[in-house]
Amino acid sequence: QVTDALAKEDPSSPSYDWFQTDSLVTIVIYTKQKDISLESVIVDHQDDSFRAETIIKDYSYLIHIGLSHEVQEDFSVRVVENVGKIEIVLKKKENTSWNCLGHPLENHNSFIPRKDAGLYYRKCQLISKEDVTHDTKLFCLMLPPTTHILVPIGQHVYLKLTITGTEIVKPYTPVSHSLLPEFKEPVLPNNNYIYFLIKVYPAGLFTPELDHLQTGNFVSVSNPEGNFKISILQELEDLFLLAAGTGFTPMVKILNYALTSIPSLRKVKLMFFNKTEDDIIWRSQLEKLAFKDERFDVEFVLSAPTSEWTGKQGHISPALLSEFLKRNSDKSKVLVCICGPPPFTEQGVKLLHDLNFSKDEIHSFTA
Ligand code: FAD
Numbered sequence: 001q002v003t004d005a006l007a008k009e010d011p012s013s014p015s016y017d018w019f020q021t022d023s024l025v026t027i028v029i030y031t032k033q034k035d036i037s038l039e040s041v042i043v044d045h046q047d048d049s050f051r052a053e054t055i056i057k058d059y060s061y062l063i064h065i066g067l068s069h070e071v072q073e074d075f076s077v078r079v080v081e082n083v084g085k086i087e088i089v090l091k092k093k094e095n096t097s098w099n100c101l102g103h104p105l106e107n108h109n110s111f112i113p114r115k116d117a118g119l120y121y122r123k124c125q126l127i128s129k130e131d132v133t134h135d136t137k138l139f140c141l142m143l144p145p146t147t148h149i150l151v152p153i154g155q156h157v158y159l160k161l162t163i164t165g166t167e168i169v170k171p172y173t174p175v176s177h178s179l180l181p182e183f184k185e186p187v188l189p190n191n192n193y194i195y196f197l198i199k200v201y202p203a204g205l206f207t208p209e210l211d212h213l214q215t216g217n218f219v220s221v222s223n224p225e226g227n228f229k230i231s232i233l234q235e236l237e238d239l240f241l242l243a244a245g246t247g248f249t250p251m252v253k254i255l256n257y258a259l260t261s262i263p264s265l266r267k268v269k270l271m272f273f274n275k276t277e278d279d280i281i282w283r284s285q286l287e288k289l290a291f292k293d294e295r296f297d298v299e300f301v302l303s304a305p306t307s308e309w310t311g312k313q314g315h316i317s318p319a320l321l322s323e324f325l326k327r328n329s330d331k332s333k334v335l336v337c338i339c340g341p342p343p344f345t346e347q348g349v350k351l352l353h354d355l356n357f358s359k360d361e362i363h364s365f366t367a
């Protein structure tokens, strides 16, 4: 009971300090938490305005300062995990001694529930746009050099465009550049890139506008959001992924991470629901990966196949799932991730409960 009470307690308020050398200014955030990483802090600085948002459990701690002197564009972020300390090292433009760090800007030094913090956006440049299927493209965006952000696996961001005078915002899930290591990322000057697989709906509000952007144009990208935590994958033996259409996007990084970083993993099985063969995202990469890694299997299910299709057909159903979701043993640690159109996900979760998967064994991606 004591542990319960402690677990529910709000994290204690972080604090910050700063120090300088001739050429550097270091801002130190003391989170008073141990489970922090480079993903925990999002830094943006533009001209003299410096912003660092630290995510601590369900809370957001903001440093927001108008710097007293100019700094260079590039900076570094370090995390000392065992003491919960984050260090942001800025390079002075001129080697003079600063009397103060600067003046507080809006909400500086606030520690508030994350849901009340609002989303911060920075402008990112479209670097490339590559066809993946007849309607889905791989978009590559470049973060500004003045931003540090790492989107945690399984989380999404919001993209924002101004369309006929109105700001329109939609969520998208970053993916890896590919599923296979031999599809090398193009060598580009820094590694500040985010990739998205996005389906363009001709009658949609947002995606046609996004598709009209030329390389070099800008789109705003928010801080990450979402409740998936990779800790749920620790010691996992069987991972089942149920994806429909672009509901495949959160599975990409989960799949990559599971196959490279979970030693206990025995099997990953993806059941991928699409309308037709032409709609299957990264089909040949998935088939190659299944061929190369015997722990990975993929099964395609089509809801509107042509007469030539000899594979599985139909919508998500008890028959499809009970055959597919075979546990290694009653005791094996299992997770089922599900994502797709809301009726698909709702039906899937219901069917999983009927098949005796517990709440802890299911992660559904929803809005
Ligand atoms: P919308 O204007 O929303 O329209 C979508 C389709 O519905 C169009 O075909 C349109 O004609 C039709 N439609 C619209 N209104 C109606 C109506 N009233 N009746 C019938 N039909 C209608 N998508 C991706 O491609 N990639 C991702 O990585 C991705 N990640 C997501 C993550 C999250 C957490 C969520 C919730 C969604 C994600 N999506 C993703 C979906 C994405 O956010 C948008 O919903 C999608 O891109 C459609 O946007 P749109 O404005 O172009 O289309």
Ligand code: NAD
Pocket: 156, 173, 199, 244, 245, 246, 247, 248, 249, 250, 273, 274, 275, 276, 279, 302, 303, 304, 314, 315, 316, 339, 340, 341, 342, 343, 344, 347, 365, 366, 367
């Ligand atoms: P789609 O229309 O191409 O359909 C793909 C498959 O989904 C179909 O073949 C069918 O098997 C299944 N499906 C569709 N409608 C269904 C229904 N009413 N009942 C049962 N099954 C159904 O899909 P799309 O256009 O690629 O849309 C993908 C959806 O995934 C969007 O709604 C998008 O918002 C959602 N999505 C959510 C997230 C998230 O994190 N929450 C991430 C990515 C995509």
